[in-house]
Amino acid sequence: MSRFLGRLSRTPSTHSIKSNQSDANGEPLPPKTSQILTTPAPGCVPKPRDPLTPEQEAKLAELEKYARSVASQTAPPADYEVWEQKWLGEHNLYQRYLRAAKGDVENAKKRIKSTLEWRREFRPEIIAPASIAHEAETGKQIVSGFDKDGRPLIYLRPARENTTPSNDQVRYLVYTLERAIDLMPEGVENYAIVIDYRGATSQSNPSLSTARAVANILQNHYVERLGRAFVMNVPWFLNAFFTAITPFLDPITKEKIRFNANLAEFVPAEQLDVEFGGRYNYEWDFDVYWKTLTEQCGIAEDGSRKQTGAKPTAVDKHADAIAATQLTGDGATVGLGAAAGTTAALAVAAGSTGAVSANGAKTTAYKYLQELADYEELLSKYDTFLFDCDGVLWSGDETIAGVVSVLQKLRARGKSVIFVTNNASKSRATYLKKFAGMNIEASLDEVFSSSYASAVYLKRVLNFPADRKVYVIGMHGIEEELDAEGILHCGGTDEEDNKFLPALDFTSLQNDEAIDPKVGAVVCGFDMHMSYIKIAKAFKHLTRAGCEGDVEAGKEGGGCHFILTNDDSTFPAKGGPWPGAGSLSAPLVFSTKRTPTIVGKPHKPMLDCIIATKQFDPARAIMVGDRLNTDIEFAKAGGIASMLVLTGISTRDEIEGEDAKTVPDYLINSLGDLDAVP
Numbered sequence: 001m002s003r004f005l006g007r008l009s010r011t012p013s014t015h016s017i018k019s020n021q022s023d024a025n026g027e028p029l030p031p032k033t034s035q036i037l038t039t040p041a042p043g044c045v046p047k048p049r050d051p052l053t054p055e056q057e058a059k060l061a062e063l064e065k066y067a068r069s070v071a072s073q074t075a076p077p078a079d080y081e082v083w084e085q086k087w088l089g090e091h092n093l094y095q096r097y098l099r100a101a102k103g104d105v106e107n108a109k110k111r112i113k114s115t116l117e118w119r120r121e122f123r124p125e126i127i128a129p130a131s132i133a134h135e136a137e138t139g140k141q142i143v144s145g146f147d148k149d150g151r152p153l154i155y156l157r158p159a160r161e162n163t164t165p166s167n168d169q170v171r172y173l174v175y176t177l178e179r180a181i182d183l184m185p186e187g188v189e190n191y192a193i194v195i196d197y198r199g200a201t202s203q204s205n206p207s208l209s210t211a212r213a214v215a216n217i218l219q220n221h222y223v224e225r226l227g228r229a230f231v232m233n234v235p236w237f238l239n240a241f242f243t244a245i246t247p248f249l250d251p252i253t254k255e256k257i258r259f260n261a262n263l264a265e266f267v268p269a270e271q272l273d274v275e276f277g278g279r280y281n282y283e284w285d286f287d288v289y290w291k292t293l294t295e296q297c298g299i300a301e302d303g304s305r306k307q308t309g310a311k312p313t314a315v316d317k318h319a320d321a322i323a324a325t326q327l328t329g330d331g332a333t334v335g336l337g338a339a340a341g342t343t344a345a346l347a348v349a350a351g352s353t354g355a356v357s358a359n360g361a362k363t364t365a366y367k368y369l370q371e372l373a374d375y376e377e378l379l380s381k382y383d384t385f386l387f388d389c390d391g392v393l394w395s396g397d398e399t400i401a402g403v404v405s406v407l408q409k410l411r412a413r414g415k416s417v418i419f420v421t422n423n424a425s426k427s428r429a430t431y432l433k434k435f436a437g438m439n440i441e442a443s444l445d446e447v448f449s450s451s452y453a454s455a456v457y458l459k460r461v462l463n464f465p466a467d468r469k470v471y472v473i474g475m476h477g478i479e480e481e482l483d484a485e486g487i488l489h490c491g492g493t494d495e496e497d498n499k500f501l502p503a504l505d506f507t508s509l510q511n512d513e514a515i516d517p518k519v520g521a522v523v524c525g526f527d528m529h530m531s532y533i534k535i536a537k538a539f540k541h542l543t544r545a546g547c548e549g550d551v552e553a554g555k556e557g558g559g560c561h562f563i564l565t566n567d568d569s570t571f572p573a574k575g576g577p578w579p580g581a582g583s584l585s586a587p588l589v590f591s592t593k594r595t596p597t598i599v600g601k602p603h604k605p606m607l608d609c610i611i612a613t614k615q616f617d618p619a620r621a622i623m624v625g626d627r628l629n630t631d632i633e634f635a636k637a638g639g640i641a642s643m644l645v646l647t648g649i650s651t652r653d654e655i656e657g658e659d660a661k662t663v664p665d666y667l668i669n670s671l672g673d674l675d676a677v678p
Contacts, residue, residue: 029279030279066109068088083125097224100223118221124174124177126302136286138286139157147227148268157198159197366663378643384616385418389420390421391648402672424478425525427480451474452609458482468520468551546559564599566630568627618640623635623638
C-alpha cells in the first residue's frame with residue numbers, strides 16, 4: 001500500500017463498453033456519444049418532504065447562529081468570503097450536520113466548526129480546473145446522469161488510475177464532488193456513486209496517506225451527501241473485506257450500499273451506461289467531458305464562477321431539501337475510499353441508531369434484567385457473547401462473584417465466548433495466565449486485546465516493513481504482541497527510556513543515536529513508566545520531515561504512523577478508576593497536532609481484527625461491557641446487541657433521562673446474576 005506499483009495508460013481501455021450493439025432487451029443501442037448528461041430524466045424527482053417541527057427549527061436556528069458566530073470571529077481571506085457566505089446560507093447545511101450528529105446540537109457544532117476551518121484552507125468551491133485536469137484525463141471519475149430520485153451519478157473506475165499518490169488526487173476528488181453538487185436539481189441534496197472495479201488490481205491501491213485524506217474529507221466535510229453507493233464487479237482481493245464488514249453495518253448504511261446490483265432498478269435506462277444494462281452509449285473523450293462539465297457548472301479558468309451560463313447556486317436550489325423525518329438519530333455517514341481512483345474499498349463511518357432524536361425525545365429503551373425468565377430469554381436469543389474483561393469478569397485481582405459459573409454454563413449451552421479488552425498493558429499470553437489464575441476457561445484465539453489488534457493492524461493492514469521499527473510508549477503487553485508478529489521495536493521497557501532527565505537538560509536527546517531514523521511508527525498505550533524521554537522521542541518521530549508520508553522499506557526517516565492502542569480516559573483497577581491510555585496520549589496529540597489511528601474499542605480496527613478470525617451471526621451476538629463510551633458504542637457501531645453491567649465504570653444514571661446519549665439494549669447489575677439459570 002505504500003505506493004502504486006504500476007501505472008495505466010492515460011487512454012483507458014475500451015473493455016468497459018459492450019461490444020454488442022443491443023441493450024438488455026435486445027433493442028438496438030443509440031449511437032455512441034461523448035456528451036455527458038447534466039439534467040435528470042422526466043419524472044425523476046426527490047420524494048416529498050415533511051415540514052419541520054418547531055423543535056427541529058429551533059435546533060437548526062441554534063446551529064446556524066453558532067456557525068455564523070464562529071465564522072465572524074476570524075474573517076476568511078477576502079477572495080474566499082463570498083464562497084463562505086454562500087456555504088453558510090445553504091439551508092440544508094444545518095439539517096445535514098444535525099442529522100449526522102444524531103440530533104446532538106453540541107456535536108453538530110463541533111463538526112460544522114471543523115468543516116468551516118477545512119473549507120477555508122482547502123477552498124473547495126474555487127479549485128482551478130487546469131490545476132487538476134491531468135487527474136481527469138483517463139475518465140477515472142465521471143459525473144454524468146441521474147438516478148430515479150434525481151441524484152447526480154458519479155462513476156468511479158479505479159482501473160483507470162493514471163497518477164501516483166498526491167494532493168492533486170484528493171483535490172480532484174473534491175472537485176468532482178463539488179461539480180456533482182452543482183448539478184443537483186432543486187430539492188436534491190445528495191449524489192449516487194457507482195464504483196466499478198472491473199479491471200482493477202491489488203496494485204492499484206493508493207498510499208495510506210491518500211486513503212486517510214479521502215476518508216477524512218468524505219466522512220467529516222461532506223456529511224450526509226451520499227444517497228446511494230453501488231459497488232460493481234468486486235474483485236477477489238476485496239470480496240472478503242466487503243463480506244466481512246457488511247454484517248456489521250447498521251440498517252441505514254446497508255440500505256445505501258448495494259453490491260453488484262441491477263442498476264436498471266435505480267437508474268432510468270436512457271441515463272444508465274450500457275456497461276450496466278442501460279441505453280446511455282457513452283464513449284470517453286476528455287476534451288468533450290472537461291469542456292461540457294466546466295461550462296454547465298459555469299466554472300471560470302481560475303475556479304471562480306462565470307457571470308452567465310452557470311447553474312443556480314446551492315443556496316438557491318436547496319432551501320428546503322431535507323425531510324424533517326430525516327433529522328432524527330437514524331442517519332449514517334458513509335465515506336468512499338475508492339473515490340481517489342483507489343481500490344482501498346469503502347471507508348465507512350456507520351452511524352448507529354441514536355438514543356436521542358433531534359427534538360430531544362428518547363428513542364431507545366433498555367431492558368433491565370432482574371428475573372429468571374429475563375435471563376432465560378437472553379440466553380435463548382443470542383449464540384455469541386463478547387465480553388469486556390476489567391469491570392465485567394473481574395475488578396482488579398478479584399473475580400466478580402458468579403462469573404466463572406456463568407461462563408461455564410454458556411459453554412455448556414453451546415455458546416461462543418469472545419473476550420475483548422482495551423487493556424494494552426498485557427499480551428494475550430499474559431491474559432491467559434490471568435484467566436487461569438481466576439479459574440476462567442479461555443483459549444488464545446478467544447482473546448482480543450488492543451495490544452494484539454495494534455500489532456495485527458500494523459502488520460496486516462498497514463503492511464509495515466520488516467526492517468522498520470515501532471517506537472513504543474507502553475509496557476510488556478505491546479512489546480510481546482509486536483514480537484509475535486515479527487515487528488521490530490524500541491522504547492517501551494528499554495532501560496534507557498525509563499529514567500528521568502536532569503532539569504532542562506536535553507543533551508542526551510540531541511545525539512545522533514537518540515532518535516532512531518529506522519522508526520516508522522509510534523504506538524502509544526497504557527504506560528505506568530511514562531517519561532519525558534518517551535514523549536520527546538515520539539514527538540520527534542511524529543513531526544520529522546515527511547512524517548505523514550509513506551513508510552518505505554529499506555529507508556530511514558520519512559513517514560511515521562501514529563497509533564493509539566485505545567483512547568480510554570481511565571483505567572479500571574482496584575482503588576480506581578485511574579488515568580488511562582487516552583489520557584496518557586494527550587501530550588503527544590496536543591504537541592504533534594496529528595490525528596492518531598485508534599485501534600481499540602469502540603473503533604473499527606478492533607472490530608476488523610475480530611471479524612478476520614471469528615465467524616458469527618451479528619443478529620445473534622451481544623457485547624457485554626461496563627463502559628458506555630467504549631463497550632456499548634463498540635456494539636452499536638458493529639450492529640450487535642449490547643448489555644451494560646454495573647460492576648465497572650458506567651452507572652445507571654448515565655442511561656436515564658432525555659440527555660442519555662448512549663443506551664444499551666440490556667442492563668444487568670452483574671454478569672454473575674445470570675448464574676441463577678440452571
